[in-house]
Amino acid sequence: MAAPPPSGGPGRLGRYLVGAFFLAPALFMLGVWMVYPAVYTIIRSFFGPTGFVGHWVGFANYKTLFTTSTLTTAIKNNAIWVAVVPAMVTAVGLVFAVLTERIRWAVAFKTAVFLPMAISAFATGVTWRIMYQQDPGLGAINALGKTISGAFSPAGVLSTALPSTPSLQSSAGALVLKTPTHPGGVALLGLTGIAPDQVPKSSVQAVKPAPKPGDVVGTVWRDFKPGGGKAGVVETGELGLPGVTVELRSAAGKTIQSTKSKSDGTFDFAKVPAGTYTTAIGAQTFAKPFGGFAWLGPNLIVPSLLIAYIWIWAGFAMVVIGAGLAAMPRDVLEAARTDGANEWQTFRRVTVPLLMPVLSVVFITMIINVLKVFDIVYALAPESEYAKANVIALAMYFTAFQGAGNFGVGSAIAVFLFLLVIPVLALNVRRFRREA
Amino acid sequence: MAAAAPAIEIPNPGDAVSARILRAITRTPINIVLVVLGAAWLVPTIGLFITSILPASADASAGWWQIFSHPSLATWSNYDALFHNSGLITALKTTAYIAVGNTALVVILGALAGYAFAWLDFPGRDWLFIGVIGLLVVPLQMALIPMFKLYDTFGLFDTWYGIALFHTAFGLPFAVFLLRNFFAGLPKDILESARIDGANEIVIFLRLILPLGLPAIASLAIFQFLWTWNDLLVALTFGQNTTPITVWIAGQLREFGTSIDIIAPASFISLVVPLCVFLAFQRYFVQGLLAGSVK
Structure with missing residues (x-):
């Protein structure tokens, strides 16, 4: 907690001035780059594509947001992201954290899984574009698929005859x-x-x-x-x-x-x-040989993006959950085992409940990340599939800055994204206040 | 269970050998599973690197794993060509300016504010702090349109410092949060005695807080550096000719098949720097991550 004012220190005005000296630069930047734009964007979302005066449109931009098919696709896709990614990342991170506790080369494994966190989502997109190529001769994932399918139903010796x-x-x-x-x-x-x-x-x-x-x-x-x-x-x-x-x-x-x-x-x-x-x-x-799945085609693009994204963030979950695991009281686990609980029961009834606070932190963090996801979609989805792969942040960028250049609808999308994040903000502020 | 064995094993002449063999056997499946998973996490990046050292013709005709049967195909010519590509060199410089400039600013402004929130007493301090923290989850999309206009008016559009300043503002809430909490945990007596000795706040900040706060500052700096180095959206919006490496590569993506000999090595170059920073300062990175999410 804060120090009490030192005895004989400066008076009320002096304390204001010293505080202002330290805070002014940061507050100036936050005011100009965050608070002012946020207010502006909220107001802007009620006006037409080109400007303010005489362009009041009420909620028309929001109506557009919920009735235009590319934008509703974005919302639906983001819903899929929220439904799948936080749960998967948390689950994978938990499994990795628990398993690495039992091996000698845990540091090497953790580094390998954590590496994608340092790499840009953009470079990851490029990386996975190479992996996902449809021709099994070019894309590693389909090559693996071909090997596996070849083992179960081999291609005929004369498939073209x-x-x-x-x-x-x-x-x-x-x-x-x-x-x-x-x-x-x-x-x-x-x-x-x-x-x-x-x-x-x-x-x-x-x-x-x-x-x-x-x-x-x-x-x-x-x-x-x-x-x-x-x-x-x-x-x-x-x-x-x-x-x-x-x-x-x-x-x-x-x-x-x-x-x-x-x-x-x-x-x-x-x-x-x-x-x-x-x-x-x-x-x-x-029998025709395995021709490869169109991972980046219209039907599979969303799952392909989810896989790549989970690949990026699993390391984050693993490290955070691993830290929680390391801080867990060992005697509780020992007691459970002494009482005859097997490995699975200990995990299910003791480890997971004790880790719940950490798991929920990972989960909430991932919800925020997923709502704002942009780079990986931009890099991994071919341009022809943007409509199918669309997410809110991508829709906002393209609506406001590409093609249509519609600042009204663009602002409405940004505000919508903001509204989605606010409940999470409430959770976070409560947590921060508890700590402060 | 074997897994719960103490970290330090004292060999016991009686059961050591059999117990160890038993442990090894029970651990084998886990080891195998983790080797496979670890490989799954490494292979994509390795694949990118191998793709980047193959000639375009080889990349178009077969997968990157052909290098294991034809190691002689490997060549540095893609990289050679890139380092003579003025577009890429400029993009790399721009990326470095943005990342370093932003990191320095965030650290300085964040430390000043963090100190004020932790150790200066003034009315309304705690509310102001909560307000700053509240800004943490304002999505940067909320600022793109108004700042696009403002940048246009003030000549910040298409400049590296315009992009860096945008990142600075959006990095500050986390910076203030992280540093304020760290500074608040520093021993009170040191500051008190410095104040009694007559040191003013600026001296205390420079001589005491900054050196003592170095671990947190390091975490913050690494975070900011990686975040801005890897950014795409902000630079895409506020840059036109001033583009960092991500945007420069994105410009080539349209011809993914034919430009793979540019895209793959450029992507690898773009990830080498953050990778080195990460590997060198992994400890600080993880600390920052934990401070941001667990504490």
């Missing part, structure tokens, strides 16, 4: 040879549309197998050679397609046997009972 003759027809992703076959028959499955670098390396000259009694044999081959060749005929210079899944189907269309073609493209279904069959190339052969 097409039938070389109309007798092969597409059915549920597979290519079925229309001409039925019998034991002792030969099935020719010719494909085109395969680039030379897509032909498997083990491939050799295609061979048309001789018929075998009791077996259905055939070949899968690249029915194309430089100069063209004749469709449906295995010719010299045409390559077999190894590793292709060939299915033998009953007349009812049920797959009875399946096998893989050899280097020369041949396959052999042995000991086939008498009857009529069709042959088909399995659908998995033509």
Whole structure:
């Protein structure tokens, strides 16, 4: 608390003067750059786009704010930000803070997670734009997606292949040879549309197998050679397609046997009972590779921004919560454990309630940050997606300073943002007064 | 539980080995999870750096991780070209002027006011202090339009000091709050005895308060420096030809695909300075953060 006035010190006027000397510069700046503009902006929000005199519009700017679709999108998006980010950041920060308590390299981990806090949200936007590129060959996130999806449903060996003759027809992703076959028959499955670098390396000259009694044999081959060749005929210079899944189907269309073609493209279904069959190339052969999500496209842009933002702020939450954790009375935790509480119960019933004040500080701080979010949206969202990614601060900037240059609506947006922050201001002032 | 083991482990010949192995086993999953998470937090920045040292043609044809199979692609030519780019050099200088000028002003004005609020007695002091703190959450959007007009009138538009002054005003409430609380916690006897010795307030401020308040001042200075170095919105609004590095890069973003050999290295340059400041003064940064949010 403040010192009492020293005995024999200057009088009331003198104390005013000394105080004024120390305070004047700061108060001048706060007055000119904060108080005056705030009052001006509130008044300005009731006037038209260009000026004051004769441009009184009442609440029309606020009506515009709540009826123009790009602006309502901004409000809706900000609502999503407020609903998701503070909770996620607090949760992630809490998990990190608790987990790092148990490792020896906590300092290294904390530094890594905290680093994004030092970097501008703008540079982060650029960084994540590189990560989010749609082509899995360029963007790391989609490359990871491709690796994972490749493990579960691998891309086909011949994803671009097409039938070389109309007798092969597409059915549920597979290519079925229309001409039925019998034991002792030969099935020719010719494909085109395969680039030379897509032909498997083990491939050799295609061979048309001789018929075998009791077996259905055939070949899968690249029915194309430089100069063209004749469709449906295995010719010299045409390559077999190894590793292709060939299915033998009953007349009812049920797959009875399946096998893989050899280097020369041949396959052999042995000991086939008498009857009529069709042959088909399995659908998995033509499965398209994972093409990547359009993270920065209209549907995913908001989640993409949220992820990048959480990435920035998780470190802040972790450090603040970690400090709270370090200040926690150890004996309470020990007592809970001695009483037989397990790890989870201790965390849920003791740690979290004791940390509540710190958690709420992080949560409230994040609400304020999220309401004012600007840089990351400006940097990460492509200009074409600004309308979809819009947030209040971005809408304010573009309304007032770009394109329309509408200071009336721009002021109304600023005041709206201010009104959203006031409840938080009330909370903060109460906290500061308690400490002061 | 193993996790609650005391920090200092005294080896006990009887159970030391088995207990340690047990502890190591129970900790392994946590370690693995944290290694993965730590990597997730580092990879984007590493990716930006690698992108910045690859030629544009390589960046357009494959992801940055190609460097692990083709290390010879790495080149400093993007950086070479940038350091001969007068636009970037000017932008860097502007950024430095804004950040340093702002930091100095905030520290000086904030310390003066913080001292007054902590140790000078004058009527209305506490209310005034609450008023200043109340300004903490006024969004800077509230000032953009009127200051845009005012700057135009007074010739501050498109100057580095105009941008720095704007940041100064919006940095002051936090500065005053932080320094007032720190100064108020300094030992009273030192100030009292100085006053009894006849030292005036200015001497006390310069000789006692500033040196003793150095930790808090350091925290504040780092905060302000990072905040203004990293700013985009204020400079975007009040600068036109006077642009700091963020705005300069933003001007190139429209051609993201084709200008990646400029955008990536310039972004990396823009983050190297705050990164070094942060790593060098991490302790003060965290202290300031905690003072601002927990206390």
